[in-house]
Amino acid sequence: MKNIDRLAVILVGEFRTWVRASEYLFKFFDQRAHQVDYFFITWNVTSQTGELIPVTEEMIREPFDRRGTNLINFKILEPIGRHRTTFYNQAYLAKIGNLLKKKQEFQGSFIYDQVVETRPDCYFRTTSTSWKMCKDFEFEAEGIPRVWSNGLLGMTDVYIRTNSMTNDIIADRYYFRKNKFLASLIEKSSWKFNDHHWTISDFLMHRRLIFLDYAASKSDHPILCGDHRFFCCIRPNFPEDMDLDAEDYRTLDHLFVSYKKNEEFFYGPRGNSPLVDINTD
Amino acid sequence: MNLIIANHYLKDAELWRLALGVGTVLDIHEKDKLKAFAEISIKLDELIYLKHTPVDWVLYAFEEKEIHWGKFLKIEPAVSKTDDTIFLADSLTGNFYCRPHVFSMLGGLYKLNTQDNRLFAESRASADITKMLYSIVRSGYDIKLL
Numbered sequence: 001m002k003n004i005d006r007l008a009v010i011l012v013g014e015f016r017t018w019v020r021a022s023e024y025l026f027k028f029f030d031q032r033a034h035q036v037d038y039f040f041i042t043w044n045v046t047s048q049t050g051e052l053i054p055v056t057e058e059m060i061r062e063p064f065d066r067r068g069t070n071l072i073n074f075k076i077l078e079p080i081g082r083h084r085t086t087f088y089n090q091a092y093l094a095k096i097g098n099l100l101k102k103k104q105e106f107q108g109s110f111i112y113d114q115v116v117e118t119r120p121d122c123y124f125r126t127t128s129t130s131w132k133m134c135k136d137f138e139f140e141a142e143g144i145p146r147v148w149s150n151g152l153l154g155m156t157d158v159y160i161r162t163n164s165m166t167n168d169i170i171a172d173r174y175y176f177r178k179n180k181f182l183a184s185l186i187e188k189s190s191w192k193f194n195d196h197h198w199t200i201s202d203f204l205m206h207r208r209l210i211f212l213d214y215a216a217s218k219s220d221h222p223i224l225c226g227d228h229r230f231f232c233c234i235r236p237n238f239p240e241d242m243d244l245d246a247e248d249y250r251t252l253d254h255l256f257v258s259y260k261k262n263e264e265f266f267y268g269p270r271g272n273s274p275l276v277d278i279n280t281d
Numbered sequence: 282m283n284l285i286i287a288n289h290y291l292k293d294a295e296l297w298r299l300a301l302g303v304g305t306v307l308d309i310h311e312k313d314k315l316k317a318f319a320e321i322s323i324k325l326d327e328l329i330y331l332k333h334t335p336v337d338w339v340l341y342a343f344e345e346k347e348i349h350w351g352k353f354l355k356i357e358p359a360v361s362k363t364d365d366t367i368f369l370a371d372s373l374t375g376n377f378y379c380r381p382h383v384f385s386m387l388g389g390l391y392k393l394n395t396q397d398n399r400l401f402a403e404s405r406a407s408a409d410i411t412k413m414l415y416s417i418v419r420s421g422y423d424i425k426l427l
Contacts, residue, residue, distance in 0.1 A: 092330070099326040102388065106319055111392050136394055137419055165392040168322075169420055172385030174330075177363050208421045 003130050007033035008072075008104075008112040008164070010097035010171075012090060015046035015055045016121035017234040022063035024244060028124050028228070029116070032131055037112070038064065039100045040074040041093045042120065048236050073100040087196035090157065091174040098171030105164065115167040118159045123244050123252070124228035131227055132214055134162045139170065139204070140212040142231050153205065154197035161227060166209065173203050235259040282357070283337045285328070285381070287321045289314075291342050301350055304340070314409050315391035322388025325381050336381045337362070347376040352427040366423040373410050383422060390416055 009029055011018075029036045040060055045052045055076055064071040080092050094117055105111055114134060118124075134140055142159040162170055176199070214226050230249040237259045238244070244252060284304040288294035294306045307324055311317040321339070328334040338357070342348070347370035356368065360380075367383060370376040390412045395401040404411040417424050 095326065095330050098385075099323065099330065102319070102323055102326075106316075106323060135397075163392070163394075165389040165394075168385050168389035168392075172382055175363055175380075175382040206421055208419060 001031055001128075001130050002034055003133070004033035004113050006035045006037065006110070006113050008037050008039065008101050008115045008167075010039045010041070010094070010101060010115065010117045010167075011120045012041050012093035012097050012117060013119040013121065015042050015053075015059065016048055017236065017238075018042075018060070018120040019063055020238065020240075021121050021123060021234045023067070024123050025118075025120075026063075026067050026069055028126055031126060033114075035070070037070050037072045037104070039072055039097045039104075040120065041097045041100070042074075042076060043079050043089075043093075044076050045079070072104055075100070085196070087157075087199045088174060090196065091176070094171045095174050098167060101164070102168065112164045114161055115164050116159065116161045117167065117171065119233070121233050122158050123232055123234050124159070125230040125245070125249065127226060127229050131161075132212060134166065134212050136163060137166055137169075137208070138162065138210050138212050139166060140214075140227055142228075144211045152198055153201045155201045155204070156231075157196055157200045158231065158233070159227070161212075162209075169207055170204070170209070173200070176203050176206070232256040283335045285325065285336055285339045287339055287341050289317050289321075289341065289343045291345060294342060297342070297348060301348075313391075315412065318384065318387040319389070319391055322384040325384050329381060339379055339381050339384060341377050341379075344370070344375040347371050349376075349427050353378055356427065364423075365421065366425050367417065368425055368427050370427055373406075373413065378427070386416060386420055386422060387413070 007029060009025075011025075026036075042055055042060070044055050046055055047053070057074075057076065060074055060076070061071065063069075075096055077093070077096065080089065097117065101112065101115065114131075132140075140161040142156040144155065146155065147153055160170060230252070232252050233256055234244075235256060238252075238255055282303050284301070286294055286298055286301075286304045286306045287309055288306050289309045291297060294308070298304045298306050307321065309317045309320050309324075311320045318341075321341070325336060325339065329336050340348070340353075349370045352370075353368065360366070362380060363382075364380055365383060366379065368378040370378075390409075393412050393416060395408065395412070398415075400415060401408065401411055406414070414424075416422070
């Protein structure tokens with residue numbers, strides 16, 4: 001299944017359950033590439049239960065050191081506090097991760113075969129088929145941009161695989177703006193789409209990028225193709241002694257969804273509505 | 282206006298900066314054009330995202346006689362900060378102005394795969410120009426003469 005020579009994994013987002021998620025993420029990517037280079041960009045605080053916990057270099061490094069994996073570079077940043085929204089927070093971290101990746105390539109005179117941007121708190125269940133390579137302007141993601149129940153286009157934003165050139169384009173979305181007036185109108189009639197799910201989808205459409213079509217590959221079971229067949233975010237309520245790989249996906253999904261009542265702790269002082277005027281900073 | 286003069290082969294970029302009355306000179310050392318774009322993109326990202334320096338415009342300065350400052354000042358107030366257009370001074374091979382985010386795409390051009398794409402075999406333009414035009418169109422950017 002290892003059909004990638006050199007894979008860059010750019011982990012962006014709040015630290016959260018990184019220590020728990022790391023063992024599964026390492027295993028997930030190790031199966032796919034001969035060399036996996038990690039970049040880790042996060043904020044200097046994390047909140048899971050309402051309490052702000054400082055994030056240190058040791059907390060990030062420990063799982064890499066324990067596993068002997070290749071942490072190329074990392075950054076622990078002050079919260080940007082500007083657009084206090086999920087979309088712009090993630091976009092900012094993605095941009096810094098992309099910068100570190102670009103510098104690594106430029107200084108080392110090589111190009112990564114594939115690049116994954118994902119989060120440090122996610123669990124992905126692998127598939128048994130080889131990954132189809134993303135070419136220029138193609139991406140593989142956690143779910144295709146699709147029309148959701150009230151007619152607007154949205155997608156999950158936890159995982160995007162591309163080649164290196166397309167990652168340079170996708171990671172450059174912090175400048176992207178929604179029209180505040182238009183967004184306000186949509187927000188009134190369609191609250192579900194006032195957030196990062198439709199903003200990222202809108203951005204990918206704006207850049208004319210194409211979803212990687214696993215269904216067009218030779219497999220008889222396209223539904224079992226793709227980079228993974230199940231994902232969830234690992235929340236603090238996941239039992240410590242539970243082997244996530246051995247659990248039925250419905251059990252994990254239930255744990256994930258049932259923690260949602262505590263989600264305000266995750267957002268802290270942030271909102272989730274990326275309303276920014278076209279010409280504002 | 283926070284202008285970056287990405288100096289790629291001007292004899293005296295500092296003199297130009299003084300003449301224009303605005304700008305910061307960023308000297309680019311890569312000789313190859315597309316690798317120079319990559320160097321500019323890395324330096325811009327460091328300026329904007331790590332050092333938090335505001336950058337409104339980038340002038341890619343390659344040809345001494347193609348600054349066209351007056352023409353640029355005429356269009357500048359009407360261009361949104363999110364605009365994706367590359368404003369060419371005279372030609373595809375020379376100077377241009379653009380918003381800084383456009384260099385994220387330009388900086389990746391040297392990675393573009395040309396082997397499986399007949400466009401590159403059939404094009405009469407140079408490989409660099411073909412890559413530039415193809416990517417501009419393919420990923421929704423724009424191009425315009427000043």
